[in-house]
Amino acid sequence: MRIAVFASGNGSNFEALMAAEKNGELSSGKIALLVSDNPSCRAIIRAERRGVETCILKARDFKTREEYDKAILKKLGEKNIELVLLAGFMRVFSSSFFTDKYKNKIINIHPSLLPAFKGAHGIRDAYNSGVKVTGVTVHFVEEELDSGPIILQEKVYRENSETLESLEEKIHNVEHKLYPKVARLLVDGKIKINGRKVMIVI
Ligand code: GRF
Numbered sequence: 001m002r003i004a005v006f007a008s009g010n011g012s013n014f015e016a017l018m019a020a021e022k023n024g025e026l027s028s029g030k031i032a033l034l035v036s037d038n039p040s041c042r043a044i045i046r047a048e049r050r051g052v053e054t055c056i057l058k059a060r061d062f063k064t065r066e067e068y069d070k071a072i073l074k075k076l077g078e079k080n081i082e083l084v085l086l087a088g089f090m091r092v093f094s095s096s097f098f099t100d101k102y103k104n105k106i107i108n109i110h111p112s113l114l115p116a117f118k119g120a121h122g123i124r125d126a127y128n129s130g131v132k133v134t135g136v137t138v139h140f141v142e143e144e145l146d147s148g149p150i151i152l153q154e155k156v157y158r159e160n161s162e163t164l165e166s167l168e169e170k171i172h173n174v175e176h177k178l179y180p181k182v183a184r185l186l187v188d189g190k191i192k193i194n195g196r197k198v199m200i201v202i
Helices: 012-022 042-050 065-078 122-129 164-187
Strands: 002-006 030-036 054-056 083-086 106-110 133-140 150-157 191-194 197-200
Touching: 002 012, 012 030, 012 042, 012 164, 030 042, 030 065, 042 054, 083 164, 106 164, 122 133, 122 164, 133 164, 150 164, 150 197, 164 191
Parallel strands: 002 030, 002 083, 030 054, 083 106
Antiparallel strands: 106 133, 133 150, 191 197
């Protein structure tokens, strides 16, 4: 199954997915494309190092969000992409991005236990709120931000001595294991969706 990863920044989740593929942990999943909106992001360097093709689309080169999204879909079609993994992609899609072809084939990882702490600062917002437990969520992507059906979640405890930096590190470590695990389940067809409920069938 051909996979595209979308990233705008550091790309540590992208790296974890590529490492998992290399170690045979993605089953028949093959990361065939990195899509980015940020030409100077570290994720692109990581892709080049591992020989993964990149597609860089800058927002300012497109008049509307719809045109941008159509250009992405065209590229995904050309590359026969069947599964899209968002990993720190900082753009919101227009409704034209959500076609039947990719229904339940676009996934995201979010650094909190959704539906708590949606948005761009999930770790910091959880930390500042004083919750004792936060974590990581992998979910299907729908038009409304951070709101699609949840596939898997893993909790992370906030210790008394926790700093924002130490919490970030713990969350990212969990992400780097959880995302490849979910990717493999998807590749192997072991995830069934029924409305809001997602089941893992082993
Ligand atoms: C991760 O925390 C992910 O949950 C969120 O964006 C961050 C991306 O980090 N959606 P990286 O670029 O993979 O290092």
